Amino acid sequence: MKQNIYDDSDFAKGYDNIRKEGKGTNANDLIEIPNFRKMVPDVKGKTILDLGCGYGENDKYYKEKGAEYVLGIDISKHMIDEANKENKVDGVEFEVLPMEDISTLGKTFDMVISSLAFHYIKDFDKLVKDIYDILNDGGYLVFSQEHPNITSFKPTENMPKGHIEVDGKYYGVFSDYNRLGTREMNWFDKKVLKYHRNFEYIINTLVKAGFTIEEVNEPVPSEEGIKINPKYNNQFDRPYFLIIRVRK
Numbered sequence: 303m304k305q306n307i308y309d310d311s312d313f314a315k316g317y318d319n320i321r322k323e324g325k326g327t328n329a330n331d332l333i334e335i336p337n338f339r340k341m342v343p344d345v346k347g348k349t350i351l352d353l354g355c356g357y358g359e360n361d362k363y364y365k366e367k368g369a370e371y372v373l374g375i376d377i378s379k380h381m382i383d384e385a386n387k388e389n390k391v392d393g394v395e396f397e398v399l400p401m402e403d404i405s406t407l408g409k410t411f412d413m414v415i416s417s418l419a420f421h422y423i424k425d426f427d428k429l430v431k432d433i434y435d436i437l438n439d440g441g442y443l444v445f446s447q448e449h450p451n452i453t454s455f456k457p458t459e460n461m462p463k464g465h466i467e468v469d470g471k472y473y474g475v476f477s478d479y480n481r482l483g484t485r486e487m488n489w490f491d492k493k494v495l496k497y498h499r500n501f502e503y504i505i506n507t508l509v510k511a512g513f514t515i516e517e518v519n520e521p522v523p524s525e526e527g528i529k530i531n532p533k534y535n536n537q538f539d540r541p542y543f544l545i546i547r548v549r550k
């Protein structure tokens with residue numbers, strides 16, 4: 303079954319709070335967004351499909367960078383309502399649609415992008431094949447997800463957190479890396495289901511579908527970002543995110 307946790311009102315309140323109240327100081331703004339945008343090739347005149355678009359910030363951004371048309375889809379009506387309120391401009395459309403169903407769109411695109419949503423998807427092989435089919439020849443897929451060294455962790459009573467701090471230094475807890483499958487975690491007091499896939503599985507799935515790997519990024523914040531939120535120095539110990547660009 304597809305999970306739609308972003309339509310749970312308590313979860314949405316918590317998530318909106320870190321993204322909106324924490325604007326400019328959170329990990330998205332200081333780490334994921336700037337590094338993701340560096341990985342996206344020139345969008346001038348391109349058509350783009352954004353999977354799990356959330357508030358649609360990237361969609362407006364790429365339209366302003368010269369994309370011809372951007373379609374953002376998301377399983378959550380709450381996120382699409384916010385996207386329509388905040389980031390709807392000419393040439394950008396938003397639609398409630400699970401990314402598992404993109405083959406029903408009946409359109410092809412020059413680029414598929416997706417930020418921090420693929421770890422919610424059960425069947426990565428099918429998703430990657432569907433993306434390959436929906437891309438025009440030479441098209442790009444750029445996506446970020448939680449880094450496998452983060453998704454691997456299975457909390458237990460005696461080891462409840464995915465990291466420990468010793469003498470002020472951050473140490474990631476690394477376990478279950480080669481045990482692929484579901485991970486249940488608590489986020490904003492809700493049980494959230496994610497899928498852990500190791501690096502090998504992610505890369506091999508992309509290659510098997512026919513993609514050429516162009517660039518892989520395990521992002522760290524800029525010096526400026528660390529000044530804004532020194533906690534993110536920990537990205538040099540253990541990155542939260544993985545960003546990959548592949549080409550058809």
Ligand SMILES: C[S@@+](CC[C@H](N)C(=O)[O-])C[C@H]1O[C@@H](n2cnc3c(N)ncnc32)[C@H](O)[C@@H]1O
Nearest residue numbers: 308354355356376377378381400401417419422
């Ligand atoms: C962490 S948020 C990221 C939102 C946005 N991409 C960003 O970076 O700001 C993950 C998003 O993925 C969406 N999502 C999760 N599972 C999905 C699915 N099966 N199909 C489409 N969207 C999904 C969620 O509703 C949520 O908006």
